[in-house]
Amino acid sequence: MTQTFDNDDVIRLRVALSRIARLLDRQSRGASLTRTQASVLATVSRLGSVRLSDLADAEGVNPTMLSRIVAKLEDRGLLRRSTDPDDRRVAHVECTDAGTAEHLRVRNERTQLLRERLTGLSEASAAELLAALPALESLADQCSPHNPRKESQ
Template sequence: MSADAEHLHHLLLDLVRTAEFALMDRLFPGQALSMSQLFAIHELDHSSGLSQRELAERLGLEKSSVSRLVADLEADGLLTRERDPDNRRVYRLEVTAEGRRLHRDAAQVLHERYERWASAMTAEERKGLAVGIPALLRVMRADRAEG
């Protein structure tokens, strides 16, 4: 492995580990909510009526993982699952009022954190991220599409 690839590897591992704690820490006191669950609520709040398969595709997760995730969110009263009247094999997912409130509150807290983080960086650092992150996402997505 090249030195650049190894450095990127360590940076990404550190980023993923740190992001989980930095983003979810104290976000919902007393409520255990994973990043995947928050991403699911976000997707459903913006695109109601998705099927579990469509949600799995948007989240990049296996159908079985999304099935468990949806069951947990439904049990917590954050979404509902209804059979599609045109295709009884398909469930349509809707965020509840509580799920929308939770999404709105999370977005507010996260945006405040992003503002703090951005203001703690220099203009050059922010510019570097604005170029580097989209470039990394582009090559990661291309690699995934080829894979």
């Protein structure tokens, strides 16, 4: 049986997720990274060495815009660009040690900020949130542009 979602409930979920994401973003990435730069850095950190074209797809930005973002992160010593030895037209990007450290700093800061907010919840709300985690993870998987289950459907 397929669940039908009331439009008001979908709006409430979207707004709640957006508010949480904005709060964590504003309070953790600092003034040194834009939201997009922080996202690109996190994606490269997660994927390792990645083709620029695959990174553009993962981030949902056009290759020209991504090239500018990567250049700024390169200038700051956070990313390193290299040419594929088998195909000189293909560029790869990876995190430097400083890039990995910055990504981990932001991630840890966001985790701590969220932990602080979670400790303020009532026991009942905390239990409900924990019970909802598998559903939220499933929703995140469905929203991912490179979800293998989504592509096979």
